[in-house]
Amino acid sequence: MNTKIDLEHIHCDSRRALLKSTMGFAALGAIGASLISVPELSDAAALTKDTRDKLTPDQIIEEMKQGNERFRSGKMSPHDYLAQKRATAAGQYPAAVILSCIDSRAPAEIILDARIGDTFNARIAGNIANDDLLGSLEFACAVAGAKLVLVMGHTACGAIKGAIDGAQLGNLTGLLNKIKPAVAATHYEGERTSKNGEFVDEVAKTNVRLTIRAIREHSDVLAGLEKDGKIKVVGSMYRLSGGRVDFFT
Numbered sequence: 001m002n003t004k005i006d007l008e009h010i011h012c013d014s015r016r017a018l019l020k021s022t023m024g025f026a027a028l029g030a031i032g033a034s035l036i037s038v039p040e041l042s043d044a045a046a047l048t049k050d051t052r053d054k055l056t057p058d059q060i061i062e063e064m065k066q067g068n069e070r071f072r073s074g075k076m077s078p079h080d081y082l083a084q085k086r087a088t089a090a091g092q093y094p095a096a097v098i099l100s101c102i103d104s105r106a107p108a109e110i111i112l113d114a115r116i117g118d119t120f121n122a123r124i125a126g127n128i129a130n131d132d133l134l135g136s137l138e139f140a141c142a143v144a145g146a147k148l149v150l151v152m153g154h155t156a157c158g159a160i161k162g163a164i165d166g167a168q169l170g171n172l173t174g175l176l177n178k179i180k181p182a183v184a185a186t187h188y189e190g191e192r193t194s195k196n197g198e199f200v201d202e203v204a205k206t207n208v209r210l211t212i213r214a215i216r217e218h219s220d221v222l223a224g225l226e227k228d229g230k231i232k233v234v235g236s237m238y239r240l241s242g243g244r245v246d247f248f249t
């Protein structure tokens with residue numbers, strides 16, 4: 001008579017084991033695993049709509065912090081990318097959208113130990129927000145349901161250095177011009193050159209804050225979602241040395 005219950009129990013345990021083994025943003029989903037029906041078992045390698053919709057922006061930030069901690073300590077989740085690919089092929093329910101720099105040393109998904117399907121990722125030198133990027137962020141949140149916009153700057157950023165130096169090269173000149181307001185807005189008493197790593201990183205922090213301001217001022221869609229408490233727009237800095245992501249919260 002307990003066959004059905006036992007089977008359900010086994011399925012739940014299997015799902016918990018799967019969620020545990022895949023970690024990533026599914027770790028929070030494991031808390032409510034008993035609420036998730038058995039047919040979704042095959043989706044354990046990726047966020048489901050149900051799981052994502054239950055997450056709050058603060059829980060997503062916490063999950064990212066834990067993922068970065070796993071990355072820094074060398075204890076990343078064992079990623080089965082083929083399973084993640086299969087689980088996301090028919091649909092995606094990312095929890096966040098990350099606006100970060102193109103720097104090869106700052107790949108957001110890796111340094112946050114996230115999985116395929118966990119986050120949208122917009123990358124542009126100097127993580128600035130122009131109209132097209134705002135459109136991408138709006139799609140991620142208002143259409144696809146992401147609940148967190150994370151702007152991520154990083155230390156020793158070449159784009160920041162270029163803006164400080166007034167570098168000029170083709171289309172890059174216009175991009176660097178968009179970072180220059182951050183140079184001017186950075187209060188710093190010491191040597192204000194690209195050779196001073198401390199100054200470069202202070203400008204990068206200012207640049208993240210100005211990008212967040214630009215998102216709120218130039219996107220009525222995102223500002224409205226944030227005002228309604230449906231999303232959060234948060235800044236962060238990734239330290240190339242040490243691998244820590246500091247959240248501005």
Ligand SMILES: [Zn+2]
Nearest residue numbers: 101103157158
């Ligand atoms: Zn950079």
